[in-house]
Amino acid sequence: MSTADSDPTTTRSYGLTPAEVKNLGQQATAAKALSYSPYSKFRVGCALLCDDGEIVLGANIENASYPVGVCAEKAALSRACLEGQRKFLAIAVSTDITPPASPCGMCRQFIREFCDLNLPIYMWDKDGNYVVKTLEELLPMSFGPEHLKKPDSSV
């Protein structure tokens, strides 16, 4: 007999149902098609689950002046922020490699601005499998907005 805890169709991962995790991963994987990465040829797709249920996509955007390029996570969070989104329930990142890539250090800090430390970050590989870690696991002892005087979030 299956219970709510053992049934893989109902067991939640960090508050998300298996269907929500899968959907977010599929959207991050699809977002790789938006990647502009002529230099590295390394496509990264990102899907953010906002607290109102909206999913915002991003991809890496490179530049002839290499350091000017933007990572997928930063692109997605910037896009979401400009849409007025400020709170996120989960992030999925997808690349074309196995084992999956994890967000770079700058992206971890960028995520830290808007997300709780227990935010799950799902890292999808080319075979459709994922590893999940919390933001705190990827960025321990981090520095965040609460360490500064309370910012005026309307600015």
Ligand SMILES: O=c1ccn([C@H]2C[C@H](O)[C@@H](CO)O2)c(=O)[nH]1
């Ligand atoms: O967390 C990361 C790490 C790298 N990249 C992009 C930047 C560059 O376009 C390519 C190779 O580094 O991958 C991301 O989008 N996110």
